[in-house]
Amino acid sequence: MSKILFIVPPLTGHINPTVSLGQRLMQQGYDVAWIGYKDSLERSLPPHHKIHPLDQPQKDELTELDHHGDQERRGFTALYHLWESIFVPLARESYPHVLNYLSHEKPDLCIVDQQMLGGAMACQSLNIPYLTSATTSAALIQVLKGLPQVNAWHDRLLKDLWLEHKLGHVLEAKLDRLDLSPLGTLAFSSRELTLSIAPEQDLPSNIHFVGPALEGERRSIEFPWSRLNKQQAKLFISMGTVNAQRAAPLYAKVVEALSTSDLQVIAAAPIQYFDQAPSHWIIQNRVPQLQILAHVDAVFCHGGHNTTVEALAYGKPLLIAPIRDDQPVVAEQVKAVGAGLRTHFTRSKPSQIRKKV
Numbered sequence: 001m002s003k004i005l006f007i008v009p010p011l012t013g014h015i016n017p018t019v020s021l022g023q024r025l026m027q028q029g030y031d032v033a034w035i036g037y038k039d040s041l042e043r044s045l046p047p048h049h050k051i052h053p054l055d056q057p058q059k060d061e062l063t064e065l066d067h068h069g070d071q072e073r074r075g076f077t078a079l080y081h082l083w084e085s086i087f088v089p090l091a092r093e094s095y096p097h098v099l100n101y102l103s104h105e106k107p108d109l110c111i112v113d114q115q116m117l118g119g120a121m122a123c124q125s126l127n128i129p130y131l132t133s134a135t136t137s138a139a140l141i142q143v144l145k146g147l148p149q150v151n152a153w154h155d156r157l158l159k160d161l162w163l164e165h166k167l168g169h170v171l172e173a174k175l176d177r178l179d180l181s182p183l184g185t186l187a188f189s190s191r192e193l194t195l196s197i198a199p200e201q202d203l204p205s206n207i208h209f210v211g212p213a214l215e216g217e218r219r220s221i222e223f224p225w226s227r228l229n230k231q232q233a234k235l236f237i238s239m240g241t242v243n244a245q246r247a248a249p250l251y252a253k254v255v256e257a258l259s260t261s262d263l264q265v266i267a268a269a270p271i272q273y274f275d276q277a278p279s280h281w282i283i284q285n286r287v288p289q290l291q292i293l294a295h296v297d298a299v300f301c302h303g304g305h306n307t308t309v310e311a312l313a314y315g316k317p318l319l320i321a322p323i324r325d326d327q328p329v330v331a332e333q334v335k336a337v338g339a340g341l342r343t344h345f346t347r348s349k350p351s352q353i354r355k356k357v
Contacts, residue, residue: 003031005107007119010040012241017188020213054097078324094118132181136305137189138326141198196336212309221288234296237267240304257350303327321345
């Protein structure tokens with residue numbers, strides 16, 4: 001039986017798309033397991049799935065990851081922090097542990113998250129074939145193309161990381177991109193969305209667009225389905241798993257904007273931020289998002305790629321309030337294909353939110 005290992009970072013949005021794919025591979029007879037961090041894997045994977053937990057990252061790295069969404073950084077400052085303080089330290093921390101697991105497990109193939117650089121380096125060190133798992137369309141295009149100095153910084157950052165781990169022979173192969181496997185990339189998006197704001201760019205021919213991961217079993221989450229009002233239009237709101245505190249002012253504006261409307265709001269958010277919401281609204285920290293999308297009429301989100309492409313797959317129009325990282329790019333992609341509107345995360349007024357909804 002061939003053995004396939006997924007190597008993922010401690011980020012829910014990067015783990016969830018692999019669940020459906022992993023289950024389909026298991027149905028076809030493959031021995032499938034996930035390498036990652038225990039807490040994040042257990043939040044996303046059903047109980048019977050096989051995991052190889054890595055040692056937890058150092059406390060400082062976990063803190064940076066947990067609070068990244070709550071910081072005020074924007075633009076290049078946010079990008080710099082994301083790579084210098086999170087992705088690169090995570091690569092350094094995870095590399096020896098992933099290398100040890102792969103040496104013992106000897107998988108036939110790995111599927112490595114695009115931002116889990118320690119996994120890619122470990123596969124290259126041991127000559128284990130791997131594919132890249134790309135969970136955002138923004139990371140496939142050259143968004144830094146118009147910023148040559150920033151682009152050079154990013155390229156140098158990755159090359160120095162590879163040299164630090166004695167992988168100079170990989171650099172000598174002159175790969176087009178170190179964050180994408182030369183064997184191929186599985187992109188949980190569509191070509192049309194990805195190139196909507198960069199039609200002039202050429203993508204590598206081995207990027208395979210597989211669309212959003214909609215099938216399979218997810219970890220069970222209770223939801224009061226009987227409270228859904230069939231007579232009312234419904235709006236689903238999600239600002240992601242790492243932005244709860246940062247989104248509190250926006251939630252207050254949503255309550256002010258929509259409390260008197262003939263809408264039922266379903267929000268994946270901390271309940272305390274909706275203490276003034278109407279009683280017919282449904283607020284939960286976690287919700288069965290895929291099932292809910294089948295019952296709502298529109299989606300208001302931060303431009304997280306999973307929520308965005310899942311909503312598009314269900315034919316739901318989007319209102320996007322991007323915060324940082326890939327989210328502004330995703331918001332522009334959605335606008336470009338005519339599937340939604342954009343609003344400002346911090347400066348939008350309740351009246352503007354009401355009008356756009």
